[in-house]
Amino acid sequence: MKALLLSLAVAALLCLAPIARAQVGPVEDFQQTLSQATLSIYQGKQVCGYKPIDTFFGTFNVWQCGFARQFTCTATVIARESEDTYVGLSAGHCVDWSAEKDYYVSTTVEKEPVLHSVNIIKAENDDRYDFMIFEFRSMKELPVIAVSMKGHVPALGTKVLNINFAMGVGKHFSRGEVTSEPLDSEVFGAKERFMANIEGAPGASGSSVVDLNTHEIIGLCEFGFNRGNLGMGVIPTGQRLADFLDDDSAGIKPLPEPKTPPAGAVQNVLSKFAAIIRKIFFYSIGL
Numbered sequence: 001m002k003a004l005l006l007s008l009a010v011a012a013l014l015c016l017a018p019i020a021r022a023q024v025g026p027v028e029d030f031q032q033t034l035s036q037a038t039l040s041i042y043q044g045k046q047v048c049g050y051k052p053i054d055t056f057f058g059t060f061n062v063w064q065c066g067f068a069r070q071f072t073c074t075a076t077v078i079a080r081e082s083e084d085t086y087v088g089l090s091a092g093h094c095v096d097w098s099a100e101k102d103y104y105v106s107t108t109v110e111k112e113p114v115l116h117s118v119n120i121i122k123a124e125n126d127d128r129y130d131f132m133i134f135e136f137r138s139m140k141e142l143p144v145i146a147v148s149m150k151g152h153v154p155a156l157g158t159k160v161l162n163i164n165f166a167m168g169v170g171k172h173f174s175r176g177e178v179t180s181e182p183l184d185s186e187v188f189g190a191k192e193r194f195m196a197n198i199e200g201a202p203g204a205s206g207s208s209v210v211d212l213n214t215h216e217i218i219g220l221c222e223f224g225f226n227r228g229n230l231g232m233g234v235i236p237t238g239q240r241l242a243d244f245l246d247d248d249s250a251g252i253k254p255l256p257e258p259k260t261p262p263a264g265a266v267q268n269v270l271s272k273f274a275a276i277i278r279k280i281f282f283y284s285i286g287l
Contacts, residue, residue, distance in 0.1 A: 041118075
């Protein structure tokens with residue numbers, strides 16, 4: 001119920017987001033705002049084990065624990081729920097439901113980044129949707145970027161800005177434009193995606209593609225190419241994201257595996273066990 005209410009609240013916030021557009025200044029100022037709203041996504045967990053420690057008396061194995069982390073993708077702050085609670089947007093393929101409690105976000109990529117635990121509200125990765133909505137808490141005040149909730153694929157030539165943490169080495173700024181009409185549904189199984197000539201690399205997934213005219217997020221980086229200069233494949237937000245938030249068939253978690261085998265399987269095992277016992281008995285009496 002909480003997730004449903006939050007999804008509705010996020011949808012309402014995103015619908016109202018264009019109102020804040022008039023307060024945005026020149027492109028240079030907005031670029032700084034987008035930079036501050038851009039997040040790095042980490043997967044991390046506590047790891048413990050015995051480690052050899054050299055001492056004056058020799059080497060001893062000492063039990064130690066530490067927090068292991070790995071950078072995965074890029075995200076953007078898109079709404080503010082309360083004084084210290086924010087809502088973020090990224091690509092659905094950036095997370096694994098089986099480890100949903102192991103994700104964190106940060107405003108930087110450093111050796112020891114300040115990490116904020118993530119509560120994934122809704123995520124999906126298929127031909128229709130590749131989105132993840134999540135919430136997190138931060139004492140640091142962060143800007144919010146408006147998201148386009150109308151329309152489909154933007155027009156050819158639309159000027160765009162993208163900021164990402166490609167390769168986890170720092171923020172990468174790139175300007176370009178929309179360079180394709182909607183992609184055919186058979187290309188990568190990607191229905192209604194589009195191309196933009198912005199630069200990216202692994203880790204850029206989930207980063208926002210922003211219209212430089214409206215300062216709204218019009219898509220998320222989804223895939224790139226190892227060869228050629230085709231830029232980035234982008235899944236549009238707009239009506240696609242609105243449908244994702246409204247679609248109760250999206251974001252359903254896989255059911256856990258049953259802890260006990262089905263009744264039929266138990267009966268089958270018992271039958272095989274009884275057959276073995278009969279064989280042992282008849283062998284023992286010489287039949």
